[in-house]
Amino acid sequence: MAAARRVPAGRFLLLLAQEHLEFRLPEITSLLSLYGGQFSNQQEIRVNSPFWILNIPSEEMARGIMKRTVCAKSIFELWGHGRSAEELYASLKNYPMDRMLPYLQPDSTYKIRIHTFNKTLTQAQKIKKIDALEFLPFNGKVNLKNPEHVFWILEDYGMDPNNVPEEPFDLYFGRWIADGQRELIESYSVKKRHFIGNTSMDACLSFIMANHGRVKPNDIVYDPFVGTGGLLISSAHFGAYVCGTDIDYNTIHGLGKASRKNQKWRGPDENIRANLRQYGLEKYYLDALVSDSSRPVWRKGMLFDAIITDPPYGIREATRRTGSQKESVKSAEGSTENPVFISSSYHLSDIFFDLLKFAAEYLVMGGRLVYWLPIYRPEYTEEIIPRHPCLKLISNCEQMLSSHTSRRLITMEKVKEFKDQDQNSYLDDQYMPYRGHNSFREKYFSGVTKRIAKEEKDNQK
Numbered sequence: 033m034a035a036a037r038r039v040p041a042g043r044f045l046l047l048l049a050q051e052h053l054e055f056r057l058p059e060i061t062s063l064l065s066l067y068g069g070q071f072s073n074q075q076e077i078r079v080n081s082p083f084w085i086l087n088i089p090s091e092e093m094a095r096g097i098m099k100r101t102v103c104a105k106s107i108f109e110l111w112g113h114g115r116s117a118e119e120l121y122a123s124l125k126n127y128p129m130d131r132m133l134p135y136l137q138p139d140s141t142y143k144i145r146i147h148t149f150n151k152t153l154t155q156a157q158k159i160k161k162i163d164a165l166e167f168l169p170f171n172g173k174v175n176l177k178n179p180e181h182v183f184w185i186l187e188d189y190g191m192d193p194n195n196v197p198e199e200p201f202d203l204y205f206g207r208w209i210a211d212g213q214r215e216l217i218e219s220y221s222v223k224k225r226h227f228i229g230n231t232s233m234d235a236c237l238s239f240i241m242a243n244h245g246r247v248k249p250n251d252i253v254y255d256p257f258v259g260t261g262g263l264l265i266s267s268a269h270f271g272a273y274v275c276g277t278d279i280d281y282n283t284i285h286g287l288g289k290a291s292r293k294n295q296k297w298r299g300p301d302e303n304i305r306a307n308l309r310q311y312g313l314e315k316y317y318l319d320a321l322v323s324d325s326s327r328p329v330w331r332k333g334m335l336f337d338a339i340i341t342d343p344p345y346g347i348r349e350a351t352r353r354t355g356s357q358k359e360s361v362k363s364a365e366g367s368t369e370n371p372v373f374i375s376s377s378y379h380l381s382d383i384f385f386d387l388l389k390f391a392a393e394y395l396v397m398g399g400r401l402v403y404w405l406p407i408y409r410p411e412y413t414e415e416i417i418p419r420h421p422c423l424k425l426i427s428n429c430e431q432m433l434s435s436h437t438s439r440r441l442i443t444m445e446k447v448k449e450f451k452d453q454d455q456n457s458y459l460d461d462q463y464m465p466y467r468g469h470n471s472f473r474e475k476y477f478s479g480v481t482k483r484i485a486k487e488e489k490d491n492q493k
Contacts, residue, residue, distance in 0.1 A: 044094050045110040045206050046084040047147070047186065048103055049214060052240065053080055056103040058427035058443060059243045064088070066246045067096040082149050083188050083202065085110060091209060098210035100270065102239040105214060108184055108206030117164065120203040124168065132169070135207055141175035143182055145208075150189040151196050161185055165205070182208040213239070220265065225307060232259065233342055237431075237441075238266035241340050244427065244443045245402040247272045251337035252318075256325040256390065259283055261304035263340050268308055268316035272337070276304070277323035284322050326386050334396045343383050345406040345439070380406065384418045388444075392422035395446040400426070404439045408475045412438075422448040437475070 048056055057079060061071045069089055077084045088094045094107050111127045114120035135142070144165070146158045153161075162185070172181075184207075187200035220235040233241075241263060247253055249271030255263050258276025260283065268274050278284050286303030308317045323329050325343075384405065391401040401423065407416075407430075417428060423444040432438045 042088050042090065043110045044086050044088050044209070045108045045113075045186065045204050046086055046104050047106045047108070048082045048084065049105055050082055052103065052236065052429075052431075054429040054431075055237075055240050055244075055441065058429060059101060059103045059240055060084075060086075060097065062244050062246050062426075062443075063097045063100050064093075066100075066248060067093045069093055080191065081188070083186065083204065085113065095210045098212050100243055101212040102214060102216055102236055102243070104212040106184075106211050107209045108186075108204070109209055110204060110206045112203075112205040114203050115201065116199065117203060120205060121164075121167070124165075124205055129169075135181045136169050136171050138171045140172035140181060141179045142170065142172050143174060143176050143179045144185065145182060146185045146187070148187045148189060148200070150191065150193060151187070151200075184208055216269070220269070220311065222262070225262075225310065233262040235266070238263055239269075241402045241441065242266040242270055242272075242338075244441065245338040245340050245400040247338050247340070252335065253338045253340055254336045254394075255341045256339065256387065257341050257343050258304065258320050259342075261307050261320065263342065264304065264317070265307060265311060265313065267338070267340060268313040269311065271316070273316050273318050274308075275318035276320045277325065277329070278320065279322070279324050281322050284320050325390070326382070328390055328394075330394060333394070334399075335394050337396055337399050338402070339387075339391050339395060339399075340402045341387070342404045343380075343387065345380070381418075388418055388420040388423060391444070392420045392446065393450045397446055397449065399446050401442075401444045401446075403442055405442050406433075406439050407437065409436050409438055417442060420444075422446055422450050 046060070057077070064071050072087060077086075088097075091109065098104065098107050111132070112120050112124035114123050144162050146153065146161060165185075183205065186204040186206070188202040188204075189196050189200050216239055217236045220238070222232050222235060225232070242253075245253070245267075247267045247270050251267070251272040253264070253267040253272045253274050255261075255274075255276035258264065258278045259280075261274075261276065264274035264276060284304070286306070304320050305314060305317055308314045321329065384403075387403060388401070391399075395401065405417065414428070417425065417440075419425070424447045426443040426445050427441070428443075429441045430438050431441065
C-alpha cells in the first residue's frame, strides 16, 4: 500500500483581481515581508492567473496581508486541489482530518459557495457540485445568512473568454479566511475627494504604492512632489504620519483655479489637510511646505521610513525648479546683492538623479523609495532605470499610457548607509542611459499628433 502524500502546513489559496497584473506579485511579496514572512521559490504562482497557491507560515499572517492588499480579493486555507473533480476529491480525502474537524463540529454552522473564473454556472450545476462533497464529514448545520464557517469551491476555466472549456483546468476547495481591501478603491475614489488636481493619483494605485513601500503604523512618509496629497492619504490610512513638499505655492495652499469641471476657483476646504480630514486621517498629517525638491530643506540625517512620490513628467504638470537670474553668471566676489529667483526647466534625468540621491541620504536603513518613471517604450531597456549604490531595485512594474509611452512603478530599498563619496560618484554611469528620456514630453506629444492624424485620415476614407 502506497504511503499517503504528506500535505504541507500553511498552504493558502489567494484569489486575485484581474487588474494591474504586473503590480500584484510585488505587492504580495512586500506585504509578506512586512509581516515577517519570506517569499520562497516553491510558491505555486502563474503570474497572470487569478489563483495563486502560497505557503504562508500562519493564518494570522494571511489575515495581516489581507488587511492591506488591494490586489487580492480573498484568501482561503487550501484543503484540496486537482485538475479534475476526481483529483480534487482524492486531494480532499488526503487532507489531515485533525485540521478539518475544528470547523466541522455538530454545534457549528456553515455554508458552501462556488466561484468560477471565465464561466457562469446554473444554480442546478452549483447544487450538483456541492452535493458531490457529501463524503466530507460536515456535522454542523447549514446557515446561509450568518454561518460561522464558509467553504468555497473555486474553478478556473482559463484566460480565454472565446474558448471556454467544458471542464475547468483547475479546481480548489478551501475554508475562507479573509477578504482583501478592494472596497478602499471606491471609498477613497478621487471622484469623491474634496481637493484634486490634474494628476491626482488613482486610489487603487495609491494603495499599491503604499504597500510596495511597506508603509506601517507610526512610520514617517514623505512625498517631495506632493501636489494635492493623494499619496499621503493612502499612507495615512495605514497609520503612517505624512508630510510633503511642492514647488507650487497655489497647490500647497489650495489657491487658484480649480481642476474640477464647472468650477472656476478652489474653495476654502480644498487643501491637503481637508483631504485627510475627509477620511478621518487629519491626526496623521504633519505638514506640507512650499519647497523645491532640487534644493532639500531638511537637516542631515535619516528622517523618513518611506518616500512615495509621482514626479512631474511635463505632460499635465510642468517640470520646474527654482533658479536665479545670476545663476549662470558668476557673481562678483563678496557681492551682497539678493538674487531674483525664477522658475527654470528641470530635466527628467535631473529630477530622478536628485530624487535617488535624496532617498539615499534621508531614508532610514531598510526604508523604501517608490516612484513613477515615465518611459518612451521604443527606447526602453532595463539599463535606463536610474540606480544608486545605496539603493537596491526591488520591483519594476509597467502601466501603459499609450501605444508608445508608459510609466513604470519603481520600488527601491536602502541597503547601504549614505557617505559623502556617494554624492556624485555614480552620476555619469548611472544616469546617462536615462538622459534620452529628457525629451519624453516631445515624444509623447509626437505620438499623440501621429495618432490624431491617422484617425483623421481613416475618417476621410
